[in-house]
Amino acid sequence: MDKVFNGDVASLDAELLQLPEVSPPITQAIRDLAEKLFDQWLSLPETNNLVRYMLFKAKRGRSLNVSGASPSTNAAARNSLPSMFPAGNKPPLSQENPSGSPRLKKQKTDLPALGSPVKLVNDPGEDLIPQFYFQNGPPPSHELKEECLFRINQFFSVHMNGIQIHEFRRVTKEICKLPSFFSTALFRKIDVKCTGIVTRNTFVDYWIIGNMLTKDIAAQIYTILKQPNLKYLTQDDFKPVLGELLATHPGLQFLQSIPQFREIYESIIKYGNQALSYKIVDRIFSQVPRKFTSKVEGKMGYEDFVHFILSEEDKSSEPSLEYWFKCIDLDANGVITRNEMQYFYEEQMNRRACQGRRRVPFEDILCQIVDMISPRNKSYFTLCDIKGSKLSGCVFNILFNITKFSAFEGRGPVPTRQVDENPNWTEWDRFVHREYIKLYMEKNVSSGSVWQWDGSLDDDSDDDWDGSLDDDPPS
Numbered sequence: 178m179d180k181v182f183n184g185d186v187a188s189l190d191a192e193l194l195q196l197p198e199v200s201p202p203i204t205q206a207i208r209d210l211a212e213k214l215f216d217q218w219l220s221l222p223e224t225n226n227l228v229r230y231m232l233f234k235a236k237r238g239r240s241l242n243v244s245g246a247s248p249s250t251n252a253a254a255r256n257s258l259p260s261m262f263p264a265g266n267k268p269p270l271s272q273e274n275p276s277g278s279p280r281l282k283k284q285k286t287d288l289p290a291l292g293s294p295v296k297l298v299n300d301p302g303e304d305l306i307p308q309f310y311f312q313n314g315p316p317p318s319h320e321l322k323e324e325c326l327f328r329i330n331q332f333f334s335v336h337m338n339g340i341q342i343h344e345f346r347r348v349t350k351e352i353c354k355l356p357s358f359f360s361t362a363l364f365r366k367i368d369v370k371c372t373g374i375v376t377r378n379t380f381v382d383y384w385i386i387g388n389m390l391t392k393d394i395a396a397q398i399y400t401i402l403k404q405p406n407l408k409y410l411t412q413d414d415f416k417p418v419l420g421e422l423l424a425t426h427p428g429l430q431f432l433q434s435i436p437q438f439r440e441i442y443e444s445i446i447k448y449g450n451q452a453l454s455y456k457i458v459d460r461i462f463s464q465v466p467r468k469f470t471s472k473v474e475g476k477m478g479y480e481d482f483v484h485f486i487l488s489e490e491d492k493s494s495e496p497s498l499e500y501w502f503k504c505i506d507l508d509a510n511g512v513i514t515r516n517e518m519q520y521f522y523e524e525q526m527n528r529r530a531c532q533g534r535r536r537v538p539f540e541d542i543l544c545q546i547v548d549m550i551s552p553r554n555k556s557y558f559t560l561c562d563i564k565g566s567k568l569s570g571c572v573f574n575i576l577f578n579i580t581k582f583s584a585f586e587g588r589g590p591v592p593t594r595q596v597d598e599n600p601n602w603t604e605w606d607r608f609v610h611r612e613y614i615k616l617y618m619e620k621n622v623s624s625g626s627v628w629q630w631d632g633s634l635d636d637d638s639d640d641d642w643d644g645s646l647d648d649d650p651p652s
Contacts (some may be wrong), residue, residue, distance in 0.1 A: 190396025240631075314388040325390055328352050329381060341375035348375075353384065355397065363401050365417075443476060445485070449580055453489075454524045457577035460504040461485065467500065489578075491605035501573045502560050506609040512557040515543060521576040528579050546572050570604070 213262060265444055317325070333340075340348070340362045349360040367375050369381045384390055389397055402414045446458050460466070462475070466488075471478030475483070488500040503509070507517050519539050526536055547555055549572055552562040563569045574581035599606070 212237075265504060311388075313389050316388060317385065318391045321390065322385060325352065325385060326381070329377060329384075333377035333380075336377075339376035341373060343508055345375065348380070353389075353397070355394070358418055358425060359398065361421050362417045364403050445477070448489070449578070452580035453457055454521065454528070454577040454579070456521055456524050457504055465509075466503040485643050487605065490608040491603055493567070493604050495564060498563050499560065502563055503575065505573070512559055513563075514557045518543065518546070520574060525576065525579060525582065532579075535585070542575060546575065 221505065229613055243281075247296075251576075332348060332352065336344070342361060345364045346357045349355050349363055350357050353363065356438050357364070359638075364375060365371075385395055389400065390444055392400065399410065402418070403410050404414065446453065446455065453456045463476070467481065469477055469481045471481060484500070487494075488497040491497055492501065502513065505513050505521060507520065520540060522539050525541070530536055549568040550558055550562050550566045563572075566572075571585050574585055
């Protein structure tokens with residue numbers, strides 16, 4: 178018995194463990210064998226699952242009683258791991274007969290059946306991770322659903338047969354909490370069969386059962402506007418909303434008659450108190466930055482004017498920078514050179530002289546522009562250079578907008594109150610704010626109201642406007 182056991186552990190008989198006192202070499206062999214047995218037990222899938230489950234319970238301070246383990250009279254034995262030895266919680270002890278020979282007792286070596294940890298975790302009372310992903314959005318809470326259903330029932334109680342499209346605006350505003358000019362698009366989205374009627378049940382199916390109630394406003398608008406078979410919005414998707422906005426908002430009534438409005442922007446040279454140079458206007462009407470959508474030759478359409486005014490009033494956006502880059506790039510080779518900038522600046526310098534301002538040589542202006550843009554190659558500017566600088570808009574103003582050039586030249590070190598109070602506003606936000614204040618003041622003056630502006634949008638009439646296009650502006 179001096180040899181170490183190197184056989185197949187799986188075929189080992191449990192009787193080998195019941196041995197009399199033996200010499201140290203044999204004791205070491207038995208220890209090695211026991212370790213192999215223990216490793217064999219740990220490698221069993223049932224054991225691995227059981228140990229992981231018990232660790233799960235131990236971390237939560239729960240009892241470690243395991244289904245399938247043999248009961249014992251003491252608490253320590255009840256909380257112990259199941260043993261390889263089926264007859265009890267302890268390995269059988271060797272017993273000697275009076276003659277001193279060992280008496281071996283045959284025992285079965287079958288492992289106890291261990292409960293599945295998956296089943297145990299799913300037992301009642303166990304903590305489960307709640308569902309956190311819903312493909313179509315989370316369902317509404319009971320309270321939110323009941324509150325919405327109450328408002329729906331109130332409204333449809335007087336429209337038992339459903340409502341038509343001209344009555345749907347209140348549903349859009351009061352129940353869906355969306356601007357009323359989304360009314361037509363939402364109505365058509367629900368009325369898929371084009372019956373001209375939306376009933377209570379069809380509205381509930383779309384708005385509550387379809388989980389529209391729990392989506393944020395951006396997701397709601399996206400879902401309403403997009404085509405069923407697409408995962409993105411196209412330009413045509415916005416046309417119903419813009420059409421209803423133009424038709425219903427009192428502040429935009431002048432746009433309903435496109436021919437008259439075309440007369441306002443057929444003369445772009447007058448825009449911004451004649452701020453733009455003739456050369457840049459000529460480039461715009463040559464359709465260099467963008468082809469006109471107007472069907473009339475040489476005329477700018479409404480959509481073309483929108484692109485122009487967005488580019489002119491917010492030169493910080495990438496579409497605007499691309500628009501003006503194309504205008505200045507005379508030979509359309511993808512770079513702006515010294516000669517191309519000088520071509521536009523010459524008119525600016527002459528206009529400054531007519532206003533009684535000092536002529537600034539182009540060489541001085543060019544040095545300033547290079548410092549503002551910091552191009553990779555100082556011989557020319559690329560579109561990448563233009564987009565990489567926060568001062569590119571000012572460069573374009575220097576070249577063709579005399580009013581904004583003068584404002585930039587005379588700027589002070591202290592930011593204006595508007596910039597200071599609204600640091601996250603874009604240039605377009607500031608432009609719209611200024612234009613609104615102008616219209617607000619003109620309307621008060623024409624109505625004979627005494628009004629002084631303190632920088633807010635409030636007056637003594639408490640007729641506040643929240644900046645949305647859904648309600649009438651203050652009067």
